[in-house]
Structure formats: C-alpha cells, structure tokens
Amino acid sequence: NNSYQLSSVPLQILFYVNGIYYIFYFLVTLAMIVYKSQVFSYPDDFLAPDLALLFIMAILEVLRLYLGSKGNLTEEEAPLGLSLVITVGSVILSVYFLVWQTYVLKADVIINAVLLFTYGLESVLKVIAIAAFVS
C-alpha cells in the first residue's frame, strides 16, 4: 500500500510537532520580550522591530505549515515548494532572533536552536517529498 501513497508520514508528524512547538516558542519569546523590557533598558526604537518581526514570523509560520501540510497530503509539489520558500524566510527570522535581537538570553538561544533544527529537518524531508511527487 505504501507505493501508492507518496505523502511523507515523517513530514506530517514533523509538521504537527512543529505547530505545537511554535505555539510554545511564540508565547515564550513574547513573554521574554516583556520581561526584557521591564528588567533592562529597552527603548521603543528597539522594541518595535523585535515585536513586529515576531508577529510576522507567526504569520509566516501559519502559512508555511498550512501550505506544507496541504501539499504533503494532496501530494502536490507546488504548495510544498511554496512552503519551502517560506521556510527560507522563517529561517532568516529565526536567525535574527538568535543573533541580531536586542537582548539575546540563553533561553532565546536554546529555543531558537531547536527551531532551526526543526526547520532544517523539515526542509530535508520536504525536498525528499517533492522529489517523490515529481518523479
């Protein structure tokens, strides 16, 4: 039965785990930005970009997971490819929160590292799935 089903089960599992983890990531990052703004000197010029990028990242993530999941389940490569492109943006944003944020705490480093690892794994699986769909 497996030869007729090209959808990648590990990819789907990873999407599901990614979704749950991202909710956790978003809430934790938002809470830490609030904590930093209270404890450290966090002027508005620096706070606004950080918050804006966090919300953009959330929107991109929802889009990415939806397109990826749909593409994987309907075995179409177009949504999956689009999801892969959006992953690039998410990776850049994650790197921003890892390196270029105003205050990078150790907790930030940890959760962003896990997110990047997840993105990397997802990308590999997406490429494999696209290759399977195309051929």
Add this chain to the structure above:
Amino acid sequence: MGGPGAAAMAAALGLGAVFFLLLPLRAAEPSVELAASAASPAAPPGIRAAARARTRSRPAPVTDVAKLCVCDLLVAQCDVNCCCDSDCSAADFSLFTTCSVPIVTGDSRLCSQKAAIYSLDVEADPPERIFKLIDQVNPSIFCIHATNYKQALSFSSPEMPASENFDQLLKQFGNPSFSAEPDSWNMNTDAPNPSDANETYRYKYGVPIQTVDAFLRLPSPVVSSWCSDVNPAGFLVNQATKCTRSVSVEKCGNIQAVSMLFYINSSILAVPKSSQMVNITVQSIVVQSLNGMRTLLNGSDVLRLPLILDELCINIVLGVSYHITYTDAGEIIEAAASFVLGAINKEVLSIQQSFEISFTQVNTKPVPLSGNPGYVVGLPIRAGFRPQGSGIIQNTNKYSQLTILQSTSNQDCLAAQGTRTPILFGYNMISGCKLRITADMKCQPLTQTLLDLLKGQSFPEYVASFGNSQAQDVLDWVPITHLHTSEQSSCQIPVSLEIEVKWTKYGSLVNPQARIVNVTATITTTTAKQLPSGRERTIPIISSVVFTDISSPAEPGYKAWPTINAKLPFDFFFPFV
C-alpha cells in the same frame, strides 16, 4: 519546471541552517561594551577610538576587571586592606588582615564574565595575596548571552559640550527637569512655553523704569561726588540725590547733562517691554539768578536750551524733580518734570545738581506714609484729631503732626516761641529750655504758657498705629493717654512732658513690622513757691520722647514627646481569652 532547481536551492539553505547549529555559539564580542577580553587593557579599538575622538579631555573608562580597583583611593600609596591596589608591595600585603574588596566582576547578568578574585593566604608565613582571574558563569537561563544595543550594559558617557552641540544640549538639559530617555523617544518636548510672550509685565517696586532707549536716569554721586548718569530710577522708590558736575562757559551748549532736553527727551514705557509710551511733560520751570534768587516762570511749555548770553551761560539745569503717576496695577500713566534753571559765569567750574523723583498713585491725594505697613525708623509719627462722628483729620504737613519743643541756642523758654521738631519713629529725643521765674509772674498764665510751650499749638489726640493707617479707619488709630502727676498744692507749673511710645513687632518673624500700641503723655508739675520780690529762679523745662519695644519674645515651639505605641497582640493571653 523550476521545482527541482528551487528544491536544490532550498535544500542547500536548509543544510546551511543546520550548519549554523554546529558552529559554537559565542557572545558577539564587539557589541558588548564591557570588555571581557583576557588581560588586554584595550577595549575593542573601534569603540575606544571613537570615544577618544569625541571626548578630547575625558579619560577613557577602565573596563578590565584585572585593573579595576575601587579601594585604591590614595595615589602612589598603599591603601590598607586593599588587595587590588597596585601600589602595594608583598611586604605591605603581609600586614593586611583581610581583603576589603574580595571580588571584582563585570555585569553579573551576563552569561559568562571575567572575575578577579583577591584573597589573603593567612596560612603562609608571611601572609601573601592571591590573585585569580576566572570566568564566572551565570547559571540562570535568563542570563544575557549577547546584546546588540550598545548602551545596555554600561553607563553612557555624556557628551562633552562643544560649539556644535551646545544648542541642542541646552535645549535638552537646560530646563529644571528632563527625562532620562533621549528626546527622540518622547512625543512632547518640554521646551519653555513661548506663550508668556502674551503675558504683560508690570512694574514692581524697585524695578528700573524703562524708557525708549534705556532707563530713566537719575544722576547721582557714585564713588566721589561727581554725577554719574547711569543710575536708573526704581519704580516707587522715592529718591533725592545731589551731585557735582563740571561745566564751563565755553562748552555751554555741548554738555548734554545741563540741558533740559537730556531729561525729557526719551519717553517712559508705561509697562515694561511694551510699546506704550508716556511723554515727560514739563510741569514748571524756576529760574535761579546768579545771586540765588528764584523766579517761577509763567509759561512752562517752552523748552529752554543752554545758550551763551553776555559771557554767561544761561538755562543750565540745576535741578530736576520728576513726579510719576501710576495706577495700582503697576502702569505709569503720567510723568512730569519740574526744572530749576540757572546761569553760570566764567569763574564757575562745577555746579551742584539735585535730582528728585516721587511717585503718586492715580486718583489719590498724596498722603505721606510713614511706613508700609509698619513704621519705618526715621519717619515722622502720624497723628491727628477726631472730631465727633468723623474720621481722623491730620495736618497735611507730615512733619507737623506730632512735635516736641526744639531747643534753641539761647535756651530761654519764653523767647523761643514756635520752633518745634517732629517726632520721628524710633528716635528718642530730649529737649528743653530754661525758664526764669521772677516774683511778679502770675501762676495761671505761666502754667498756660508752659503748657503751650511743651505741647505746642495743636497737640493731637490720636496716633496712627501703622505707618499706613488710613484716616477713615478709626480703629487703626491709638488715642493718646494723658497723665498728670501733680501734688495738690496751690500753684502747679508743668515742668516736663514725657511722651512714651510703646510699640511692638507685628507680623512675621522674618519681616516684622513696627506697630504703635500705646502713647502716653505724662506731664510732671512742680510747685512754684512764691518768691520774695526781686529774686528770680531758673527752672529747667524738659520734654522727651521715649520709644519702648514691648514686643514679646518669640516662643519656641517644640515637637511633642515621642510616645511609645506598644500594644499586645490580640491573642496574647490565648488560652484564657
């Protein structure tokens, strides 16, 4: 389709992301202001050079923990128990008992920072100092790993004012308060309101009266007796000055300060910093001739300028008297000047000019005050009569309201009729004369004459308690109490009048005002024995004024004793209550 190409590129990017994880993640060093570099005293050179370029004179901050020592206070000397002091030798360390500064660290919120630990090894003989440079790790997961915001972890050094940024710094910090965050973060800047351009100023006491070009000048002697023209007249400050000016007949028309035009030329501003002007009108001109006789001129609206006539220079100003009328809102509405013009001849090298200025409130008759509100020492006491059912009426001459006898040179009471001197507040006075009694003097006329002599023609009944008491406020006036000490005998002649004025300090302790509380006039009489004919006697007649301060001393106020407010707890007697 570009799918495989795009897929390959995406795969590469994904692998790149994975490689990111494999790289050791380190704190971004150039962005951390606090240098955590090992043993080198220089902070990242970029920051240091920029700081040096901006602050030419301020020394660079020390950020190396190995070199930082807060207990090193004495320069080139060893501080006691300061283990990080570089001026201390090993012999000094052996005498220490403890280290006052055991550890010097950077910001403890960083995940990893350098720390210098100083300790004394007391086991060794002699005791020696141990210095260790370690990396201190903050175990919390909320420690700062990196920061991209330069000012986050250190105090920013303030800008050094230079000619470029002075205006901006003044705008930012020149107010009584300023916010800690830079100006660009706030929406409203607290610049001083320009709205007080609409607020009008008013003259206040002592403020120089402004004219169109500068100030109303009242020439006065400054250091020597020569006139200085830069003395401004103050609002409501009545002044009278006399000074000397050098003149000569040749320069008659050239000296500005002896010409009338100089004193009435510029108009006075009605209100400071406004454009309302009040012209100075000429009220009267008195011409003084060479021998000192003064004549009042009839038409006084003609400007008389100095000119040379028959080797004399006439129409030079010898005296100016300004009269300014003001409203109670502090505006000047009228200004008038009265001149005394004189003439000089060739021998005169300097003249004395006298200047005077007085202020009158509009719609009031100038009632001379002796203080506002309390009496001022040296001003005459105000006194008057009170007819039935009306207010107080006073003599318009303020120096004639309450007077005592004035001693004359010949000291004969009956010859010196009429000269009296005003009683000035705060000045105790005594005066007298000698009375020669002959045998044929009758008692009653003598008594009456002496009473007239002592008390004067119109001895008042009421004395104002404040220097500015109004005539219509009868309760502000104190009645004069008369006391007669006399013995019952045939002929009593008054020999002394003693006026005792009791006054008290009234009002605030900082600025007490003098207030007259009681005035007592005591007449002492003596028996005039009938003299055998041909003999005469001389009796001294004395009148005096004494001012007594009866103000009660200020009472200190003490705070209440502190009370012990101890209460037992509610359930102190637990099992029984």
